[in-house]
Amino acid sequence: MTAKIRYEDVEPGTELPAASFPVTRATLVQYAGASGDFNPIHWNERFAKEVGLPDVIAHGMFTMAEAVRVVTDWVGDPGAVSEYGVRFTKPVIVPNDDTGALIEVTAKVAAKLDDEARTVRVDITAMSAGQKVLGMSRAVVRLA
Template sequence: MSVRMSEVAVGDQLPVLSVPLTRADLVRYAGASGDFNPIHWNERFATQVGLPDVIAHGMLTMAVAGRLVSEWTGDPGAIVHYGVRFTRPVVVPDDGTGALVELSGKVAKKNDDGTVKVSITARSADQGVLGGASATVRLPE
């Protein structure tokens, strides 16, 4: 999908995106990122350090949330700024299903410099997992 600045209004909703995450996804991400912290793959270790179970990498959660915006723009290069606060981990059980990260967004502001601010909501297990998530994008006229 490609969106143009002239087609966008404050309050517009982005298409909802649901991203499943399994333990296999965590292993692949660990290999790609080099982050082999056992909280991301070892249930015994994760629970020993006080977590409810294995959790997704924070940067993986951030990446899937960013995908909401890049799929909407049709161009990942359109994102000129992106930021989040990590508020709650995505727990990924070893049950064959894993976790589901549900993403939504809306156009929060059209800026004078020709960019658009998008507010992003990310939820898993009916709880918010990112706070203050937003992206600034430059759309074609």
């Protein structure tokens, strides 16, 4: 798969289409099975509260993966992301109800890095319940 977005067509400040990703307790159990991370803070409300959390929280790597989907959906090729890093600032709290939580993601091209390699840096903002859940969330992306 090749990147659909052309390097020539973007400038710093170009906004990527925003997206929202729902998270339920069932989602977390599925992710635990796929990742092998069965830490009870991600599925056991009683345990999460006993260790000082307000409720069950989403896996950090799950949150990170959902956030970068805005970039991979925009560029059309997950392999176009050559670097990606975040700082975990707040947990995504997932209540035990029908709605769960929502991760709301926006992103924009922050800089053109290398004309020859056709790379850009994309800054990502991930919010949940009105709080920023990832800091310093940045991806380097190779464009067509």
